Amino acid sequence: MNSAVPGDSAAGCVGSIGGSLIPELLDAVRKSGYRASLGGADDDEPSLRAERLGLLWTALLAAPILFIHQGIARFSGAPFVLLALATLLQFTSGLRFYRGAWYSLRSRNAGMDVLVAVGITAAWGFSALVVLFPGTFGEAHTFFDTTALLVLFIRLGKMLEARAKGKASDALRALLRAAPEKALRVAGGVEEEVPVSTLVPGDLFRVRPGDRVPVDGEIVDGEAAIDEAAVTGESIPVRRVPGDAVTGGTLLRDGSVLVRAVAVGEATFLGRMVRLVEEAQLDRAPIQRFADRVSNRFVPAVLVLAAAVWIVWYLVIRMPFPFALARAVSVVVIACPCALGLATPTAILVGSGVALRRGILFKRASVLEKVAGLRTVLFDKTGTITKGEPALTDVRTAAGLGEDRALASAAAGAAKSGHPLSKAIVRAAREKGAPWGDSTDIEERPGLGIRFAEQGAVRLLGSETMLDETNIDTSYFRADADRWADEGKTVLWLAEGGRALAVFGLRDEAKPGVIDVIARIRSLGIRTALVTGDRRRTAEGIAASIGIGEVFAEVLPERKAEIVRAAKERGGTVAMVGD
Incomplete structure (x- = not known):
C-alpha cells in the first residue's frame, strides 16, 4: 500500500x-x-x-x-x-x-x-x-x-x-513498468488473453517473441533467449529450456515457451522488490x-x-x-x-x-545508515566473486600428442557427464573445433573422475588422486600442475596405459569488474576477506588475482556465521556478500 x-x-x-x-x-x-x-x-x-x-x-x-x-x-x-x-x-x-x-x-x-x-x-x-x-x-x-x-x-x-x-x-516505477498487464493463458489447448491479475499458480501461459513474462514460472515446453536486464542487469539474453525458472518482467527475445505459473501477484520477484x-x-x-x-x-x-x-x-x-x-x-x-x-x-x-539505480537494494533505511560504519566485507566465492562456471585456461600434453587431440580425447569421456568440469572440457573442445568420437564403458567416480574406453584404449580423466590409485606417473607435468594449483586452478589429468597424456588447468574466472570493486572498497579503508569451501590453494589463488588478502578456505556453511561473528568482535559493521 x-x-x-x-x-x-x-x-x-x-x-x-x-x-x-x-x-x-x-x-x-x-x-x-x-x-x-x-x-x-x-x-x-x-x-x-x-x-x-x-x-x-x-x-x-x-x-x-x-x-x-x-x-x-x-x-x-x-x-x-x-x-x-x-x-x-x-x-x-x-x-x-x-x-x-x-x-x-x-x-x-x-x-x-x-x-x-x-x-x-x-x-x-x-x-x-x-x-x-x-x-x-x-x-x-x-x-x-x-x-x-x-x-x-x-x-x-x-x-x-x-x-x-x-x-x-x-x-x-521502472520495476512496475516491467510487469505486463496481459497474459496469454493456455487452457484445454486454447490460448486466451487475460489480465495478469487473474493468473493463479499452476496456470499455463504462452510467451512469444517480444513479450514480457507476466509472472514467475517454470518452462514446460520450448526454448527461448530471455533478456533478464530488468531483473539482473545482465544485457546478454540467456538461453532457457524446459525445467528452467523464468522471472516476471523479463523480455523474451526469440523462441516461444509454454510456462507454468509458480508465483503471482506480490509473491513474484517484482512484487517482492516493490514491497522491499x-x-x-x-x-x-x-x-x-x-x-x-x-x-x-x-x-x-x-x-x-x-x-x-x-x-x-x-x-x-x-x-x-x-x-x-x-x-x-x-x-x-x-x-x-x-x-x-x-x-x-x-x-x-x-x-x-542512488543505491537502487546502481543495483543495490537497502531493505531498511537503518541498514543504509549502518553502511557508514562498515569496516569489513566478507565475500563468498562461487557465483559472487566468480562466474560459477569453470573454464579451460591451460593445456599441456606429452610429446607427440597435440593439444586438440588431447582435448578431443578428454571430451569423448566428458561428453556424457553432467559435472561442471566435464562441461567445461566439452565446451572448450567445441570452441576449438576439436571433434571427439564416441566413448564406451563409461564409469564415473564421484569426486575423482571418469574411466572410459575410446578407440579400444582405456583412459582416465580426473584428479591426481584417481591417477595415484593406479600408480600412474605424473612427474612429467608436476611443475605445471603445481603452478596452476597455486594460481587457484583446478587440475584435471588425462592418462592411458599407466602414463599421463595431458594435464588441463581450469578455473572459475572472476566476474568482470570484480577487481575494480575490490580495489575501491579497500581504498575506503575497509578490510576484505574471501570465505569459501574450496581448497586453500585454490582459494588463495583466486584471492590473490583479485586483490583480496585474507582467505578463509575449506569453510563449511555453518562456520560462515562464526566467521561473521569473529569479524564483528574486531569492531565496526560487517557485510557478507553472497551466501
Whole structure:
C-alpha cells in the first residue's frame, strides 16, 4: 500500500503518525489530523509540482520584502508595504506551518511545525506592532525579512525533499513498468488473453517473441533467449529450456515457451522488490528517530528559553518591555530552521534511490545508515566473486600428442557427464573445433573422475588422486600442475596405459569488474576477506588475482556465521556478500 499525505506536513508529521503506520495507516494519519489518500508511485510528480509552485510564490513575495527591508528600494510608506507583503506571505506560504502545528498539538506532539509557527508568528507579530505603533517601540528593529527568509528556506527544503522522494521512486516505477498487464493463458489447448491479475499458480501461459513474462514460472515446453536486464542487469539474453525458472518482467527475445505459473501477484520477484523498496522508504534510520526525539524536546526547550530571556531582561535587568520582547523573539526566530528534521529524511531518500539505480537494494533505511560504519566485507566465492562456471585456461600434453587431440580425447569421456568440469572440457573442445568420437564403458567416480574406453584404449580423466590409485606417473607435468594449483586452478589429468597424456588447468574466472570493486572498497579503508569451501590453494589463488588478502578456505556453511561473528568482535559493521 502506498499512502500520500498531501499538503500540510513537516518533520513533526513523522513523530505524530510513525508509531501507527503498521496496523491502520490511513486511520492513524486521519486521526492525527492529516489528509490521507491511497496513491501509486506516480503520485510523487504532482506533489513535486505543488512544492515548486509554492516555492515560486514564496520567492516572488520574499524578493520585494528583502529589497525594501535592506534599503535597496526606498519610498514613503515602505513599512506599510512591508507589512502587507509579509502578511500575505505569512498566511499563504506560511499557512501550512499553522496547520501542521495544530495537527501536532492535537496529537500531543511538539514538532518542528510548532516551532516554525511560533517563530514566524512572533517575528511577524512583533514587526506588525512596531509598524502600527511606532512610538511605543521606538527604534526597534522589524523582522519582516527574517520571516520571509525562514518561510522561503523551509519551503525550499520541502521542495528538495519532494524531489528526492521522486528520484528515489524512479527505480520503483521502472520495476512496475516491467510487469505486463496481459497474459496469454493456455487452457484445454486454447490460448486466451487475460489480465495478469487473474493468473493463479499452476496456470499455463504462452510467451512469444517480444513479450514480457507476466509472472514467475517454470518452462514446460520450448526454448527461448530471455533478456533478464530488468531483473539482473545482465544485457546478454540467456538461453532457457524446459525445467528452467523464468522471472516476471523479463523480455523474451526469440523462441516461444509454454510456462507454468509458480508465483503471482506480490509473491513474484517484482512484487517482492516493490514491497522491499516501499518498506525501505517507510523505515526510519536511528539518526532519523533521534531527530524526532530531539524535535519533541527542542521545541519546548526553545519556548522556555525565550520566556527566560524575556524574564531576565524585563524583570531582573529592568529593561523596557519592548526591548525584552525583541530579545525573546530573537531566540525563537534563531531556533526556527528545522534542518535536522528535513535533512535526515531527505538524505535517506536520496541515498536509497542512488543505491537502487546502481543495483543495490537497502531493505531498511537503518541498514543504509549502518553502511557508514562498515569496516569489513566478507565475500563468498562461487557465483559472487566468480562466474560459477569453470573454464579451460591451460593445456599441456606429452610429446607427440597435440593439444586438440588431447582435448578431443578428454571430451569423448566428458561428453556424457553432467559435472561442471566435464562441461567445461566439452565446451572448450567445441570452441576449438576439436571433434571427439564416441566413448564406451563409461564409469564415473564421484569426486575423482571418469574411466572410459575410446578407440579400444582405456583412459582416465580426473584428479591426481584417481591417477595415484593406479600408480600412474605424473612427474612429467608436476611443475605445471603445481603452478596452476597455486594460481587457484583446478587440475584435471588425462592418462592411458599407466602414463599421463595431458594435464588441463581450469578455473572459475572472476566476474568482470570484480577487481575494480575490490580495489575501491579497500581504498575506503575497509578490510576484505574471501570465505569459501574450496581448497586453500585454490582459494588463495583466486584471492590473490583479485586483490583480496585474507582467505578463509575449506569453510563449511555453518562456520560462515562464526566467521561473521569473529569479524564483528574486531569492531565496526560487517557485510557478507553472497551466501
